[in-house]
Amino acid sequence: MPDTQQTTLNAALPNPRQDVQDLDKLERKLFALNYALGEILTFGPVIDPPKATPERAEAMAVLDGERQALLAAPATGALLDRLQQNEAILDVTHRAQLKILKRDRASLVNVPPELQEEFTRLTTESDDVWRRAKAADDWASFEPYLDRIVDLMVRMAQAKDPSKDPYDVWLDEYEHGTDRAFYDGFFSQVKECVVPLLADCMASRHKPSAKPVQGNFDEARQWQLARDIMDLEGVDTDALWIGKTEHPFTGGPGIGFTVIASHVYPSNLLSNVFSMLHEGGHVLYEQNVDPAYRFTSLKGGTSSGMHEAQSRFFENYVGRSRAFADPMCRLLAKHFPGQLGRMTAYQLFMAENCAEPCLIRCDADELTYPLHIIVRYEIEQLLFSGEAKAADVPGLWAEKYRQYLGLGVPNYTDGALQDTHWADGSFGYFPTYALGNAFGAQFRDAMIAQGVDFEGACASGDLAPIRTWLRDNIWHWGRAKDSDELIQAACGEPFDPSHYTRYLVEKFSSIYGL
């Protein structure tokens, strides 16, 4: 009897130990809902038959609603506040969980559930519409969805933080601490470097040739090559499933269950090579988060910029390096001995680094790539400010591709329909690709300064020293540290885009004999 009374009395008093148990319970539920959403969302465009869409949309809306209701619940807010007041008793992992949960909660607590649900339904449907529209070169069917998505995302942003510009809200969502002022500064530095450098390359008489890797390459063998690229990159294939889809992406519900969905084109072998290296970088990040974070909100990458830093690190700094052309050349010769058996690593390196304006972002070389991003960044701002509507997008697209890349846009499929992001409601995401590139250049310089034999690792095909540096400094931490903390700790200085611009100037000056 005294025991019961004791318990009853305690129930009214602060009970930090119970709070920690409740935190673990909350995390376990969030893990399960995120696992389900992760699996359903990942397989949607890869596996689901056409008639699955209405049921998938309904299930995702309900599950996502549950996830949000759980985070937004007043009881959750009170729990997190109590834990904050007793932070001293929390271990370092629980403290990091608390920080992330508070941030995740803040980003949705003021968004009416109806808006959030509408967003889930609309983007599930529009992703489907976009896939068909892209295949059929049919802008008209997608256009109304684009207006609806922008309108909805403006309303959501206003609910999240009425004091901020709606586009800034979304930029911050993908990369904590960023806004248009930040990116305007970053992109002007990038333009200042890239625009004249590209002009010099175009004017140069020493142009690399893509010919050695041109041809028609068997699709089945390309898929075998894709698997071998995963091994070469060091991805854990016991925790990976590879599927086929229209637009390459990485997904998957957990640390032990990552998914790459990709695409091979018979006439474009390098597209496969760089898509796999890119997605493999995302997978390495996901797979190498501290296993202790597996069932918590700390799993996964800390931001979109940091995620793209990993993918574009392996795609570019490793994948398009002179040194890595050695093992890659051997691998290509193994799968296509008749077609590529006599290509040299130097020829491959040159073919990989033709700075040639093209229509497709995913196939762009390192130098022109940020220009594709700038086009999208500028159009996104016009849509969010209301200065443009979806109907204006094809015209804006044509205008900006002519301005930045000197190209005419012959159709929608290779124009504004090429990417899945807008259909998914991922406005504000594109800039993180360019930012990730710049993060990666800084990491490369830092690891070399700290003694990693970067070129040796690439040339040997054993990337373990590079992976170890990235794992210890970045991957391991999951969401426990923000990008700025990770960069400061890993590089001993804050983010500095001059590593990136310097790298571009050195590399392309050398290749183009400037």
Place this chain on the structure above:
Amino acid sequence: MPDTQQTTLNAALPNPRQDVQDLDKLERKLFALNYALGEILTFGPVIDPPKATPERAEAMAVLDGERQALLAAPATGALLDRLQQNEAILDVTHRAQLKILKRDRASLVNVPPELQEEFTRLTTESDDVWRRAKAADDWASFEPYLDRIVDLMVRMAQAKDPSKDPYDVWLDEYEHGTDRAFYDGFFSQVKECVVPLLADCMASRHKPSAKPVQGNFDEARQWQLARDIMDLEGVDTDALWIGKTEHPFTGGPGIGFTVIASHVYPSNLLSNVFSMLHEGGHVLYEQNVDPAYRFTSLKGGTSSGMHEAQSRFFENYVGRSRAFADPMCRLLAKHFPGQLGRMTAYQLFMAENCAEPCLIRCDADELTYPLHIIVRYEIEQLLFSGEAKAADVPGLWAEKYRQYLGLGVPNYTDGALQDTHWADGSFGYFPTYALGNAFGAQFRDAMIAQGVDFEGACASGDLAPIRTWLRDNIWHWGRAKDSDELIQAACGEPFDPSHYTRYLVEKFSSIYGL
């Protein structure tokens, strides 16, 4: 002001309209949880990489726990009771939902959540262990799981209904209204027919030959054949995904998203043909449930027996008929012109109907099939009564395969490890295969009596008249009607296994010239 007061007053009074809305809300949540569980469970053995298991198990345990907590909640019980009292105001669909929800709730409300969670975790893990054990012919690694699963299922059954025998509880779970007394009667009638009939067939000098379909058949072409079989059967391939797995099964999260996972063997073409016809029957049932039931507890088949009735209907009554050998023979010749181009439909029919005892249930002919089920039914009873332990199973298996089928069992892979069911915790399921066979024979007789040109449909390859009868009488109703109601309404009489035994006697007497 008066309005507010009114609302407050009403809140304490019965509010049947609000109850119906709450019912819809409950169903929507259950739909979403079942959709997630359905997708995760279905893809587990088909797609998930090895390292996914711990996270999948954790997610499934939490989500299934949520589903059960939702059903078991006292508020749900009170809601269902109130709706029952006001049943007069419910439409026919809501009434059926109420019946099913009450039954689903009753089957779990007394099971402690820890037991249920342990079951989910254990069977997720043991399914994984079983797959490896089967591949390695390694009984020892699976054996402890079998004991743990039986022990847990006995405890769960005792919690569900302490007044009943534990095995009876599980038989009822898979086929509402059945128990050992029912199945003992049914199986003794089956044995009385099959055992002497098989002996006569074995002794006959007129034996059909399997030779015309023997050979080595290319796997890739067999997968193309598998897709064509789906079209021939009339499955909606816009709502189907086909994957590869060790043990064929049908799953999937929704009416618009069904999944067949299957297996092809180069040396056994008919295994592919009958696996696909079988799983296709399950898929037809799932896809043709009234679309109005899509987001409710009424979707899916009404029982395991009724589900197997559909799969084995297309596998046997259609698939192994003389008439259907015509279109199937043409299809086989199309895919394997060199090997099967000269085979006649009659030869195919005879090859499909060799009553030849074999070790593998899934590959068994129609006549010996129920004997495989009787072996499992008898062993399951011994395990549940405690008269046998997992360690005794290989011995019992060998003894009973000798007794019923006259065969020695050379290894575990083709013995007690061949099926996935025990690893999944599906004790009590096997008997429903044989029962489904018997249901199907009665349906066949009924549709013919009602004017369906069964042979004509099979011979033409256009199965629409057969599908229409099954859709209107069975599939359409989902879980809204129980097996006994469906049979009575469709056939104008209660379940009668003599349709099945008569069919076997007629068919095999004719083939074996008895």
